[in-house]
Amino acid sequence: MTAEQLPLALSLDTEATFDNYYVPHSQQLLVSELRRAALGDGEQFTLLSGDTGRRHLLQACCHLAVSNEKLARYIPLEEVIHFPAEAVLEGVEALDLLCLDDLGAVAGKADWEVALFNVYNRCLSSGTFLVLAAVQAPQSMDVGLADLRSRLQGFSRYRLVEMTESERIKALQHRALERGLGLNDAVAEYIYRRCQRDFSSLFEVLNELDRHSLVQRRKLTIPFVREVMSWT
Structure with a gap:
């Protein structure tokens, strides 16, 4: 082989x-x-x-x-x-x-x-x-x-020390920034509190938000995030 x-x-x-x-x-x-x-x-x-x-x-x-x-x-x-x-x-x-x-x-x-x-x-x-x-x-x-x-x-x-909750939220914001998405503290915490806390799940939600944001040309606000997360 x-x-x-x-x-x-x-x-x-x-x-x-x-x-x-x-x-x-x-x-x-x-x-x-x-x-x-x-x-x-x-x-x-x-x-x-x-x-x-x-x-x-x-x-x-x-x-x-x-x-x-x-x-x-x-x-x-x-x-x-x-x-x-x-x-x-x-x-x-x-x-x-x-x-x-x-x-x-x-x-x-x-x-x-x-x-x-x-x-x-x-x-x-x-x-x-x-x-x-x-x-x-x-x-x-x-x-x-x-x-x-x-x-x-x-x-x-x-x-590798496990990240704290605040560090995980910052990691979510960091990944969003790398994708060119604006994700303020309030929106990032809203996402974090409403999905599974592992990074695979968090980034999967971020991918969906990115896709819908591009299609609908909307910023990541709490009302928009709530709407998208209700579909997934």
């Missing part, structure tokens, strides 16, 4: 960029270091743990690397776990940047752990920057291969 035969799910989300990501104070150092890694600077091996924003940030790294004429690949391990590990990871040492998500999905699986240990060694030799990510911190994962556990201990580690 070649890289071209991997699932289409491995393709990057076009909206998962650093420009589209609101950076709260708690994540400023983390995002700065991820940007450096994407450009081939800073620490070669990085491990990111946490939930919200993890996938976005890893794909943002790849987008930034590619825009600077580097070779990069994002692989969500949970979505390729039924493929042969060595085949999925074949040739990654030729990349400038490799981002592997969902590390916890393959923890405890001997073939994957051996493959990841080999990837670490190949990246070390080739100079490929490697960013790993998982919901759990590595010490909470059931990694059976002692050599892999040892290597993970040497990664620069960062924890």
